[in-house]
Each structure stands twice: as structure tokens, then as C-alpha cells.
Amino acid sequence: MKNKPPYAIDSVDHALHLATLLQQEGPLGVSEAAARLGVSRSTAHRLLAMLVYRDFAERGPDRRYRAGPVLRPADPVGAPxxxxxxxxxxxxxxxxxxxxxxxxxxxxxxxxxxxxxxxxxxxxxxxxxxxxxxxxxxxxxxxxxxxxxxxxxxxxxxxxxxxxxxxxxxxxxxxxxxxxxxxxxxxxxxxxxxxxxxxxxxxxxxxxxxxxxxxxxxxxxxxxxxxxxxxxxxxxxxxxxxxxxxxx
Known part of the structure; x- marks a missing residue:
């Protein structure tokens, strides 16, 4: 059984939780993400922006966010x-x-x-x-x-x-x-x-x-x-x- 670390970093936890939601449950809008995490819309927007920056998420033309390349099955890399x-x-x-x-x-x-x-x-x-x-x-x-x-x-x-x-x-x-x-x-x-x-x-x-x-x-x-x-x-x-x- 995993327990939350005593010195948890909430922003990191929120970002990882959000990445998991995108990968396992599909596209989310900013309001939906905020509701799932229990944070404000502005906080959810900043978290999503960082996930997009690091390729964990992509923003579609419908303004919803989807799992990005990092969260999709990766092609093998030939180099060590x-x-x-x-x-x-x-x-x-x-x-x-x-x-x-x-x-x-x-x-x-x-x-x-x-x-x-x-x-x-x-x-x-x-x-x-x-x-x-x-x-x-x-x-x-x-x-x-x-x-x-x-x-x-x-x-x-x-x-x-x-x-x-x-x-x-x-x-x-x-x-x-x-x-x-x-x-x-x-x-x-x-x-x-x-x-x-x-x-x-x-x-x-x-x-x-x-x-x-x-x-x-x-x-x-x-x-x-x-x-x-x-x-x-x-x-x-x-x-x-x-x-x-x-x-x-």
C-alpha cells in the first residue's frame, strides 16, 4: 500500500495526476481538469500549459487537451x-x-x-x-x-x-x-x-x-x-x- 509522502509537493502531484487522467480517460477541458483536481481554473490552465510544453499533453482545435507524445506508446530508439x-x-x-x-x-x-x-x-x-x-x-x-x-x-x-x-x-x-x-x-x-x-x-x-x-x-x-x-x-x-x- 502506498502512502502519500509526508512532504508532498502539491504542484508535482497535480501535474502527474493530470497526466494520468489524460492518458487513461481521454481529453479534458480546463474546467473539467480543475474540477477533477479540485483546483482553480487558472491553476489547471498553468498545469496543462506545462504538460503541453513538455509534450505530455496537446491542445486540440476544440480547446480540449489530450495525451501528448510522451504519454503515447513510444517507438524504440536505436541509440543507447x-x-x-x-x-x-x-x-x-x-x-x-x-x-x-x-x-x-x-x-x-x-x-x-x-x-x-x-x-x-x-x-x-x-x-x-x-x-x-x-x-x-x-x-x-x-x-x-x-x-x-x-x-x-x-x-x-x-x-x-x-x-x-x-x-x-x-x-x-x-x-x-x-x-x-x-x-x-x-x-x-x-x-x-x-x-x-x-x-x-x-x-x-x-x-x-x-x-x-x-x-x-x-x-x-x-x-x-x-x-x-x-x-x-x-x-x-x-x-x-x-x-x-x-x-x-
């Missing part, structure tokens, strides 16, 4: 995430110090890309921490860089039965393979632009992880793109080297 994160973090921090923009580590899971780690830059106007977020792989820069390394049949398998235009996607992925990087220009979030490269996988298989540099679109400069891509590629190679050394 804990090992990858441990090897990558010092390199991510060094990269942020060099480029002064936020950097993310992403892994491919089915047709989605998951943010395994995020290091924010110190600029006042910056892209925030995305750790734990989930995005469609064909829209995110890191996701596109990873999809570009997949065999044609594997790409078809992942997108069978979806509304993604595979002809157009294959054309874009071909260009990404040629130039070695991908760009997400406000496809996942207005005002955000990201540049992504795949991390070479030590075993020689298709890459299962990627790096992305994310910045406010107002600060994106095509003249700086070669510098950013060079820094990302060098960091990806360094991470791959450490992974290979760790598995030797």
Missing part, C-alpha cells in the same frame, strides 16, 4: 541514450561556448525525433531547453539529417499510411545527403530556425543520433552557415570518436 548523452554533454557545452547558440542532441524513434539533451546559450534572446521534447522527424533539422541516412525501404516503412508526401521528402533528403546538413526554417515553431547534422555511428550502421543548433530566426545569417555547419560536424565527429573509444 544514456551512453550517448554522457559522451556528448562535454562536447555540447564546448560547442555552445563556441557558437553562442543553443545546441540539442536528438535521437530517431520511428517517424519522430526525441531531444535527449539540450544546452542553452547565454544570450538574452535564445532558444530554450528542449530536452524531453518530441517532434516530427521530417520537420526537425536533426530528424531530417537522420532520415537522409536511411535506406529507401526503411523510409517507406516509417511513413507508410501517413499524410507525408514521400516524393517531396525523398527529394529534400537527397539534397541533405549531398550537402551534409539539414535546415528547419520555422517548420516546427514560428521564429525558430535550426541547423542539424547526423552523428556518425561507430558500428558503421545508419546514424541514430544528431546534433542541431537552434536560434531565433531573426539572428539566422546565411553567411554564418558554413561556420555553424563546420562546428556542428566537428562536434559530431568528436562525439562519435568518444563513443567508439568507450565501446572498444
Amino acid at each position: 541514450v544514456a551512453l550517448l548523452r554522457q559522451a556528448a554533454m562535454p562536447h555540447l557545452q564546448a560547442l555552445v561556448a563556441r557558437v553562442r547558440e543553443t545546441v540539442n542532441l536528438q535521437v530517431l524513434a520511428g517517424a519522430e525525433v526525441r531531444f535527449a539533451a539540450s544546452v542553452e546559450c547565454d544570450q538574452i534572446l535564445r532558444v530554450g531547453d528542449r530536452a524531453g521534447r518530441v517532434l516530427p522527424a521530417h520537420l526537425a533539422s536533426g530528424g531530417k539529417a537522420l532520415l537522409a541516412a536511411l535506406p529507401p525501404g526503411e523510409l517507406t516503412r516509417r511513413y507508410a499510411g501517413t499524410d507525408v508526401n514521400l516524393t517531396r521528402l525523398r527529394r529534400e533528403l537527397g539534397l541533405i545527403r549531398k550537402r551534409g546538413f539539414a535546415i528547419n526554417d520555422q517548420l516546427t515553431e514560428t521564429g525558430l530556425t535550426a541547423v542539424g547534422v547526423a552523428i556518425p555511428w561507430p558500428a558503421g550502421d545508419e546514424p541514430a543520433a544528431a546534433l542541431s543548433l537552434a536560434l531565433p530566426s531573426a539572428r539566422f545569417d546565411h553567411d554564418l552557415l558554413p561556420t555553424w555547419v563546420g562546428a556542428l560536424s566537428a562536434t559530431a565527429t568528436a562525439i562519435a570518436h568518444d563513443l567508439a573509444a568507450g565501446s572498444a
Whole structure:
């Protein structure tokens, strides 16, 4: 039998309870959530907003909230995430110090890309921490860089039965393979632009992880793109080297 901890944090308890309700009972409006939790509408709205931010919930066009990607059955991730994160973090921090923009580590899971780690830059106007977020792989820069390394049949398998235009996607992925990087220009979030490269996988298989540099679109400069891509590629190679050394 579980007893409530003596020093329970009510806000955490409410958020976890709300996430459970969304997963097990289906969509809720703000008023319904408030009634179920016994809190005010404003408190329920703040809790739901935080769940949406962390992908535990999604707000539909009917203004009701549903379980988000984190609460849905997850596609398996090919990369050993804990090992990858441990090897990558010092390199991510060094990269942020060099480029002064936020950097993310992403892994491919089915047709989605998951943010395994995020290091924010110190600029006042910056892209925030995305750790734990989930995005469609064909829209995110890191996701596109990873999809570009997949065999044609594997790409078809992942997108069978979806509304993604595979002809157009294959054309874009071909260009990404040629130039070695991908760009997400406000496809996942207005005002955000990201540049992504795949991390070479030590075993020689298709890459299962990627790096992305994310910045406010107002600060994106095509003249700086070669510098950013060079820094990302060098960091990806360094991470791959450490992974290979760790598995030797």
C-alpha cells in the first residue's frame, strides 16, 4: 500500500495526476481538469500549459487537451541514450561556448525525433531547453539529417499510411545527403530556425543520433552557415570518436 509522502509537493502531484487522467480517460477541458483536481481554473490552465510544453499533453482545435507524445506508446530508439548523452554533454557545452547558440542532441524513434539533451546559450534572446521534447522527424533539422541516412525501404516503412508526401521528402533528403546538413526554417515553431547534422555511428550502421543548433530566426545569417555547419560536424565527429573509444 502506498502512502502519500509526508512532504508532498502539491504542484508535482497535480501535474502527474493530470497526466494520468489524460492518458487513461481521454481529453479534458480546463474546467473539467480543475474540477477533477479540485483546483482553480487558472491553476489547471498553468498545469496543462506545462504538460503541453513538455509534450505530455496537446491542445486540440476544440480547446480540449489530450495525451501528448510522451504519454503515447513510444517507438524504440536505436541509440543507447544514456551512453550517448554522457559522451556528448562535454562536447555540447564546448560547442555552445563556441557558437553562442543553443545546441540539442536528438535521437530517431520511428517517424519522430526525441531531444535527449539540450544546452542553452547565454544570450538574452535564445532558444530554450528542449530536452524531453518530441517532434516530427521530417520537420526537425536533426530528424531530417537522420532520415537522409536511411535506406529507401526503411523510409517507406516509417511513413507508410501517413499524410507525408514521400516524393517531396525523398527529394529534400537527397539534397541533405549531398550537402551534409539539414535546415528547419520555422517548420516546427514560428521564429525558430535550426541547423542539424547526423552523428556518425561507430558500428558503421545508419546514424541514430544528431546534433542541431537552434536560434531565433531573426539572428539566422546565411553567411554564418558554413561556420555553424563546420562546428556542428566537428562536434559530431568528436562525439562519435568518444563513443567508439568507450565501446572498444
